[in-house]
Amino acid sequence: MAIFCGAGTKVLVQGITGRDGSFHAKSMLDYGTRIVAGVTPGKGGQTFADKVPVFDTAAEAVAATGAEASVIFVPPAAAAGAVCEAADAGIKFVVCITEGVPVRDMLKVMPYLQERGVRLLGPNCPGLVVPGQTKLGIMPTSIVKPGAVGVVSRSGTLTYEVVHQLTQAGLGQSTCLGIGGDPVIGTDFLDALAAFADDAQTRALVLIGEIGGDAEERAAQFIRANLKIPVVAFIAGRTAPPGKRMGHAGAIVSGGAGTAADKEKALAAAGIPVAARPVEIVPKLREIWRDA
Amino acid sequence: MNIHEYQARDIFRRHGLPVPEGRVATTAAAAVEHAAALGVPVMVKAQVLTGGRGKAGGVKFCPTLDDVRRQAGAILGMDIKGHRVGQVLVTPAADIAAEFYLGMLVDRRTRRPILIASAAGGVDIEEVARTAPEKIIQRQIDPRYGLLDHEALAVGLALAAGDLGRARQLAAALQKLYVAFMGADASLAEVNPFIFTPQGQGLAIDAKINLDDNALERHPEYEALRDLEAEDASERAAREAGLSFVKLDGNVGCLVNGAGLAMATMDLVQYYGGMPANFLDIGGSSNPEKVVKALSIILADANVEVILFNIFGGITRCDDVAAGIIEATRRLDIRVPIVVRLTGTNEQEARRLLAGTSLVPAETMDEAVKKALELTATKPKNK
Numbered sequence: 001m002a003i004f005c006g007a008g009t010k011v012l013v014q015g016i017t018g019r020d021g022s023f024h025a026k027s028m029l030d031y032g033t034r035i036v037a038g039v040t041p042g043k044g045g046q047t048f049a050d051k052v053p054v055f056d057t058a059a060e061a062v063a064a065t066g067a068e069a070s071v072i073f074v075p076p077a078a079a080a081g082a083v084c085e086a087a088d089a090g091i092k093f094v095v096c097i098t099e100g101v102p103v104r105d106m107l108k109v110m111p112y113l114q115e116r117g118v119r120l121l122g123p124n125c126p127g128l129v130v131p132g133q134t135k136l137g138i139m140p141t142s143i144v145k146p147g148a149v150g151v152v153s154r155s156g157t158l159t160y161e162v163v164h165q166l167t168q169a170g171l172g173q174s175t176c177l178g179i180g181g182d183p184v185i186g187t188d189f190l191d192a193l194a195a196f197a198d199d200a201q202t203r204a205l206v207l208i209g210e211i212g213g214d215a216e217e218r219a220a221q222f223i224r225a226n227l228k229i230p231v232v233a234f235i236a237g238r239t240a241p242p243g244k245r246m247g248h249a250g251a252i253v254s255g256g257a258g259t260a261a262d263k264e265k266a267l268a269a270a271g272i273p274v275a276a277r278p279v280e281i282v283p284k285l286r287e288i289w290r291d292a
Numbered sequence: 293m294n295i296h297e298y299q300a301r302d303i304f305r306r307h308g309l310p311v312p313e314g315r316v317a318t319t320a321a322a323a324v325e326h327a328a329a330l331g332v333p334v335m336v337k338a339q340v341l342t343g344g345r346g347k348a349g350g351v352k353f354c355p356t357l358d359d360v361r362r363q364a365g366a367i368l369g370m371d372i373k374g375h376r377v378g379q380v381l382v383t384p385a386a387d388i389a390a391e392f393y394l395g396m397l398v399d400r401r402t403r404r405p406i407l408i409a410s411a412a413g414g415v416d417i418e419e420v421a422r423t424a425p426e427k428i429i430q431r432q433i434d435p436r437y438g439l440l441d442h443e444a445l446a447v448g449l450a451l452a453a454g455d456l457g458r459a460r461q462l463a464a465a466l467q468k469l470y471v472a473f474m475g476a477d478a479s480l481a482e483v484n485p486f487i488f489t490p491q492g493q494g495l496a497i498d499a500k501i502n503l504d505d506n507a508l509e510r511h512p513e514y515e516a517l518r519d520l521e522a523e524d525a526s527e528r529a530a531r532e533a534g535l536s537f538v539k540l541d542g543n544v545g546c547l548v549n550g551a552g553l554a555m556a557t558m559d560l561v562q563y564y565g566g567m568p569a570n571f572l573d574i575g576g577s578s579n580p581e582k583v584v585k586a587l588s589i590i591l592a593d594a595n596v597e598v599i600l601f602n603i604f605g606g607i608t609r610c611d612d613v614a615a616g617i618i619e620a621t622r623r624l625d626i627r628v629p630i631v632v633r634l635t636g637t638n639e640q641e642a643r644r645l646l647a648g649t650s651l652v653p654a655e656t657m658d659e660a661v662k663k664a665l666e667l668t669a670t671k672p673k674n675k
Binding site: 100101103107138183211214215241 | 398400401403404405434435436474477479504506507509510538540548549550551552553555556558559560561562563568571604605606635636637656657658
């Protein structure tokens with residue numbers, strides 16, 4: 001079991017012939033992801049890595065191959081358009097890796113996806129990996145291992161750091177999911193947590209948040225009300241100066257809202273242990289999870 | 293990117309909001325000339341990229357040209373929360389019968405633009421939100437249709453307590469503000485206050501816009517709005533090099549790949565009692581050019597006593613990064629020790645490369661931070 005996709009999911013890669021798209025498409029193929037098609041306008045008819053047919057449009061790719069999910073590597077100015085193209089072609093799960101997508105574009109994409117019942121992960125995210133089964137995105141698979149811990153995070157490399165520590169401690173993962181650091185994202189903590197709650201394989205959770213917004217506060221309430229499994233959290237940016245953008249567009253602390261202290265307080269109030277350092281996540285998980 | 297009030301006023305004016313005329317001066321003499329042309333009384337307003345100008349004495353009512361000379365002289369050069377005032381805006385003073393707050397921003401929760409408005413205008417809206425949340429009206433806007441007439445009028449009526457003349461002007465202002473917000477690719481657009489004169493005329497007498505950095509490329513005209521004087525020299529160099537960088541006050545220079553890990557590294561430096569000199573995300577690249585640029589920006593800070601690399605090699609290979617660091621250190625004159633933590637893909641190869649150098653290797657984040665602090669005058673805590 002996994003969330004949002006699985007070993008059998010047929011995947012389309014948009015921007016498959018670009019520098020990043022081709023590199024990561026190869027890496028996904030190596031891991032066993034079932035990539036059935038690629039899209040690059042003007043490159044229709046080519047074959048990628050000797051086996052993946054390339055199409056000019058997502059509609060052609062879906063019609064010919066039955067692709068169910070898409071991973072997007074197109075440049076920021078074209079990313080929102082690519083998301084809509086995938087949705088219009090009948091894709092139901094879209095992962096947008098692209099960083100730097102204008103927020104206004106995402107505001108306009110959201111109702112388009114809602115009307116078509118499409119789930120978006122990202123933008124500006126590392127995607128997800130279901131260890132031992134499939135990968136839709138750019139996470140390094142050398143650090144993952146199949147198991148029972150779900151990982152959901154707003155970060156990229158910080159997620160890798162935590163997953164690496166879990167694996168080294170012998171704690172495998174059910175699904176590792178990066179939701180992205182932008183202000184407007186398709187799948188938020190609540191969506192991910194709801195999916196993990198329904199996943200029988202996931203028996204513990206690590207939530208990695210960061211400053212900005214109130215997603216962690218709302219996640220804390222949701223976990224308290226709906227999740228029966230042990231959860232440990234970590235919040236990055238507790239020492240960030242207010243009003244400064246810390247790389248992620250979402251990571252701006254202003255006016256006292258969205259600080260790490262607020263988030264840690266909300267999590268603690270919901271009975272969720274918060275690790276002060278990444279290295280404390282595994283010990284905290286062991287404290288509350290007998291199987292760890 | 294933040295822009296000045298007078299720049300935001302221009303954008304609002306282009307979108308049809310009723311913005312009074314205003315002129316910018318860099319000297320007291322020029323301010324007097326503008327005031328004479330506009331006619332006193334005027335307001336003289338400091339143009340700085342921070343809030344709280346009024347409280348800091350940066351906004352003054354000037355009934356006479358002598359007042360303008362005196363007040364502009366005092367405000368120019370003033371320091372407001374670390375920002376030096378280089379320009380003042382001179383604008384006709386208006387009599388105020390009522391003040392409102394009108395704002396547009398992005399609601400992360402509903403993933404929609406959201407209108408925020410209040411009849412408690414002219415004061416800090418965050419303060420109103422804390423002390424009197426019932427005075428704040430919020431309404432999500434469906435970007436497929438924009439702010440519809442009846443929606444805008446409903447907000448106007450609620451704000452104006454039944455005064456239809458005011459309600460209609462507020463509604464029109466909100467619709468124009470929404471169009472300006474979306475058209476400008478803003479992350480925040482705010483009029484505080486929107487006032488009514490005793491004669492019933494609505495005026496947007498203050499303006500604030502934050503622009504979405506991700507959208508700057510499709511607005512080439514915004515580059516001209518950037519206040520290079522107001523930007524820290526190192527932050528400017530980093531921006532031009534495509535690095536995500538924030539200058540801080542400590543002595544530990546940090547180079548990290550990924551924003552989340554970079555923040556977690558800063559946090560860890562402080563956990564052990566140190567102070568980071570900066571936030572810097574070098575991104576996924578192992579390109580030596582980028583490493584050289586990042587190092588030179590950090591080394592320009594005289595406070596830096598040690599440099600800490602924290603790299604998680606995922607897709608990026610650690611040996612590539614190590615080669616980039618070694619190459620960079622050859623090309624730069626480096627006067628401080630460098631601690632390097634590389635974990636992930638090909639970390640063994642990376643460690644072999646670093647073995648022949650003066651770079652201090654570390655295996656974990658915690659070990660790297662502790663080693664870095666030991667190389668400074670800071671006394672580490674939480675050992």
